[in-house]
Every structure is written in C-alpha cells, then in structure tokens.
Amino acid sequence: MNKNIEKIASYLKLEQLKNDKRVVVFFICLFIATVLWFLNALEKDYSTTISYPVRYVSPPNRQFLTNKPPEKLDLKVDAHGFTLLRHKLNFSYSPIILNLTNITRNLESNNGTYMVATNTLNRRISSQISSEISLQQVNPDIIRIVLDSLKTKTVPVKANISINFKPQFNLKNSVQVKPAEVKITGPASVVDTVRFLLTEKRTFKEVDKAINRKIKLRHSETTTIVPAEVLLQIEVEKYTEKQVRLPIQVINKPADVKIKLFPSELTLNCLVGLSQFDNISDADFRAIVDYASIRDSESRLTVKITEKPSFVKITRFTPESVEYLIETY
Secondary structure (H helix, E strand, O other), X not given: OHHHHHHHHHHOOHHHHHHOHHHXXXXXXXXXXHHHHHHHHHOOEEXXXXXXXXXXXXXXXXXXXXXXXXXXXXEEEEXXXXXXXXXXXXXXXXXXXXXXXXXXXXXXXXXXXXXXXXXXXXXXXHHHHOOOOEEEEEEOOEEEEEEEEEEEEEEEEEOOEEEEEOOOEEEOOOOEEEOOEEEEEEEHHHHOOOOOEEEOOEEEEEEOOOEEEEEEEOOOOOOEEEOOEEEEEEOEEEEEEEEEXXXXXXXXXXXXXXXXXXXXXXEEEEEEEHHHHHHOOXXXXXXXXXXXXXXXXXXXXXXXXXXXXXXXXEEEEEOOEEEEEEEEO
C-alpha cells in the first residue's frame, strides 16, 4: 500500500509533469472546462439575499432614539449571475437614509413609537442598488422606531465601594464623593427613573492611609453624564479602644409603674479614631430596655444600644441583659 502511494507521489512530481505532455494537456482542458462552466452559470438568473445598511439621521429637536432599530435590511433580489457577482464584489454600499424628523411628520405616533413599513422604501432601494437587479422583498417588514423627549436633571452620586482595613485602622470621616451631584441627560422615560448614580465597583484591601481616586460613573447607554467621573476621597486614621459606663434607661414604662434594674449601668467598649478619642463621652451613647417586652416567663430584659456616634465601632458591652423588679404605686 505504501509503495503505491509513493509511486503516485513520485509521478506527480513537477519534473515528471513537465515531461508528460498528456498530464499538462489534461489540466489545461480541465481549467478551460471549469471557466466555461462558470461563465455559462453566470448567464442564468438567480435569486439571492443581499444585506443592505440603514442609517438613521436628524432626530427632531430635543428628541432621542431610544431603541435599536435594524442596522441592515435583508433584500431578496433576482438578477443575472454576472450582475450579482459584480454586486457581491462591491463590499461597500451607500446606506438607506431614514430622516427621523420626516418620519415624525409623516407617520402617526403611538406614545412615541413609529412603525415604518419597509415596502415604502422599495423605490429608493431599487434606485440605489442597480437597475439590473429586481427587488422582490425586504425584511423585516416593519422598522420600529421609538423616540423620546430629551431631559436633563441633577442626581446625587453614591460610592459603590468595599473597604478592608488593616488592623487598628478605619475611616476618619465618611467617604466623600466630589462633586456630590452630577447632571444626567437622556430620554425622559429613562431619566425620570434615576434617583441616584453609583460609581463603578471598587474594592480596597489592607487600607491604612488616605485614598484619593478618580472613578467613573455607571449609567445607561442611552444617557450621558456630566461630569463622567468623580473624585473619591477616603480619609483613614488609626483607631484605639475606649471604655465608657452608661446608665440603662427604660422605655415604654407606664407612669404608675416603678421598675428597678440589676445592674442599672453597663460597661461599653468601642473603637474610636485618635482624632476623636477625647471628644467621646457617655452622653454620646444610649442604652435601653423595653418595658413592653416583659414576659411572665422571662426574668431578664435584653439591653440595646440605640444611639452612638457614626465614627465609633462598638466591640462589646456588658451586661447584655439585666434582671428587674417592678413596683406599682
């Protein structure tokens, strides 16, 4: 088997092909026959589909194209083979231009939606492709165009970030975004739903010093934002532990009831920035128990911390529950 393959390969070597006139004549005849067949095939009529570009221009003043109508139309055509070949080799076509202002003047709107029947474009398309090509059908049958009025409003910006601090470090102040508000412009139906804008998601790890970073804003493709990015400012400082003692207050107590708590105070430990350490006192916190939560089957009340400075992180407090004694007048 291998010997036969080697013989065939040897026979087809260029030098032997040159010496064997029969092989040369065969390939010449084959080439001529192929060309004649191809030319004969091009003389026939064919049906095919052509992809043709569309461009949408001139929206009415203060209006906006909110959907994505087709960028190309599929044209079913009939033509001679030679004509189709020339057309297929022409890779760039002048697009069909749809003037949006004219569409709004000539067609009725259904809540800003206009339906353009593509058969109304047949004459224009035929004049642009070739007089030798017969246009049979255009797909899709309908082009849906949705226009909306342009609107601008000012909205706040929120930082979409995650921060992981090194041990004993935390925020010195709340995270700042500058500017705090931006202008959003786009279709009214979209802009009306926007209450705020988020920055792009960012994660900061092992943070122990201030961060100043420009960051882009997330928004819909149909809207524009001014400015398109904001300055993110994160101030960081070292934290230390502080301990305070608080009286425990009773809420929702009837006026004719006297209640004693055991103990009546708690000890609270918290982390606070060095810059605020001397400014923190027990008056900045509030610890309560709720009289309304008393149950006959329970002898203790749960303590809750309801007020604390925003820059303080509570690590623990004791006790977390207290015993009580009720006296009536």
